[in-house]
Amino acid sequence: MSSPAIPMPGSIGRSPDPDVAPPAAVEDILATAQALRWEVGQEFHERLVEAMYTEAARLGDRAVTRPGTEPRFDLDRSIDRVVTSRRWGFPIMILLLALVFWLTIAGANVPSAMLANLLLDQAHPALKGLAAGIGMPSWLSGFLFDGVYLATAWVIAVMLPPMAIFFPLFTLLEDFGYLPRVAFNMDKLFQRAGAHGKQALTMTMGWGCNAAGVVATRIIDSPRERLIAIITNNFSLCNGRWPTQILIASLFIGPLAGTSWLAGAISAAAVVVVALLGVLLMFAVSYLLSRTVLRGEVSSFSLELPPYRPPRILQTLYTSLIDRTLIVLWRAVVFAAPAGALIWLFANIHVGGDSLAGHLVNLLNPFGLLLGLNGVILAAYLFAIPANEIVVPTVLMLTVLTSGLVGQGVGAGVMFDADAAGVLTILKGGGWTLLTGVNLMLFSLIHNPCSTTIYTIWKETKSVKWTTVASLLPVAMGFGVTFVVAQVWRLVAGG
């Protein structure tokens, strides 16, 4: 197969203008061309394009001189041989991710506490006092400061510090050049699940924030594989859900161990198990989607592994704070403020002797118990659609409100937090068992994405259908999983 001589590019694939009637001579030429079309062979276009590229490369090679002929990036290759080796590739990956999480969780504790102290313990009473001072009616100050302000402040206090740590760390790894190696290492697994290797990156990004993870799926070219990545991103346990997991694990799972140092390890392990279960579900759902409703197109996989380079720390800090942290935080605030208002109204509007929230909890309670949860948890998840951060405070408030515990809480519709012992007392008072704790951890992993993420999914896909699927599929799965766990648990435990 010899490559053909290069014809003039203008003569390729251009058909005659249909509006102009061709004169006889042109018609002859067209007829000849038509006859020749069958003879030039099937792969004419492919061969032509290849010849053009080859010629371009030849011209380029003639004009450009390169120092040396053998591969040069020696340090890069040495790093690559380690981070993609059979023995060390996966352990290094897991270690680095664990380090990022540890830095995020441990590092966020102090600033989170400071922000909570400032916004919740100092500013909130001050605002209430100010309102009382200028004679604002109590319903208005309750609505504005207990409802709108408190929920917003809560989201900022819980969400901002971990995101401000996680995203820059993640961006540093990206900037250094390590993340493409993660995609390289993991591609086989994703390939088996019918997904794209770059989904490894959007998945890890989802551990910071699902909305950011959904935006990150833009790096996947094929629409089908991108949709799979978007729908399954919710199974990455996001920053907003880590605190719930850690709290519940340390309250309900840790104490099973007995000794205190073991308790810490066991509750940490429980959280890791939940996060890994999320990864497993991500693969399982990707597999099912790519073989059923999203069957079809496969995109070509070509991944450039860029040379390593020292990360530009300041620029990274700036872009990750502006592009990722602040945008996501802003969206969360926009959604949290109305949610706070709604929670306050539901707790304070009384119909027929009980608050709306009370009615809602009673309505959801039978279903909640069937799932090994309770009405309070389901109601809290309804209220917390805007931001998963407010699940625990809402649960505490609703539990106090509906179970009539005396001496706890700070008023209807006012979210609050307590130390671990206080939380445990309230929850036990609300009838919680070990099963409730376990199922809450499961449901926290497998439920609908928060409204910020749903909105982002819609913005990215512009499809009502897929946004609905992405929102409802996980919550249906969550109901299924908690239901089965609850029934099996009761069967085994005899409760």
Add this chain to the structure above:
Amino acid sequence: MTSPLVLLGGTAAVILGLGLLFWPRLGLLARLRGARDYARRVRTEDTLKHLFSLEIDGRRPTLQSVAGALGASPDAVAGLMTELADSGLVDLAQGRISLSPRGRDYAIRVVRAHRLWERHLAERTGYAEVDWHRIAEREEHRLTPEAADALAQSLGNPAYDPHGDPIPTASGELAITGGLSLSSLGPGDRARIVHMEDEPAVIYSQLVAEGLHPGMVLNVLETDGDRTRFWAGGEEHVLAPLLSNHVTVAVLQPEADLPEPGIPLTQLAQGQGATIVGLSPGIRGAERRRLLDLGFLPGTRLFAELRSPSGDPTAYIVRDTLIALRADQARHIRVQP
């Protein structure tokens, strides 16, 4: 006495129900009728296509053959034939079934839509080869002649579909392609694959799995009664007659047309260098251009540098850049170590 509210509500419900049933174009009945019309058109077009393909092969259609092609009973087909004869698409004179000129035009239009769509799938989408025929079977009934012309123009008026079948032109001309069956070749023969039959899908998917594509040059090594052993695309293949009968080849002059040299890139050991000798005809369209963009060009030197700890993909150094490719792409690149 029922309450007026219930009566009002009931009436509204009845009106709504009637509307849902009988609304023109959107109502349930209209939709059912639309679906029935569509099903009838599909049956008509499939029949004409079958008659046309037998005509090309010089065989005579029977009620049974049509019934087999449609998956319907001969009785139903008999009724269908009368219908088609009444509308002037089929000629039933002298007890023979044949296409009328109008029916032939219609059939050619459907074939054109089908093959253009296959070409479109191959060039522009990432659907697997075994899915092309199935999708085109569906789309051929939906593509209007104008849309087919627009599609042809945007594809650069291709002459052949990805299986090597000629695509009829807008004016209905169709090249007659010749060629021999692969099973008829003897040892030492050299030939180029010009066509691979895409029906039935079971056989076609086995040919695809072998890595065979129209445009490949093959060298027959040995034929022992029922099996053909040959060299193509840098690998040895053995095909049973059931499979090799579905491959049409054009015989080449052994001394003039050398087969593509080299081995698939996937066979390169880690750390080994090689020179690219060509891209297989099996990778086409956007995917092929993507590889060319990345610098996988004939004559380029590359090194198999890293293998993922999970075995696939492999990263190659090409033009001072490290690029990872999955094995199902790399196998289309032939290299000379």
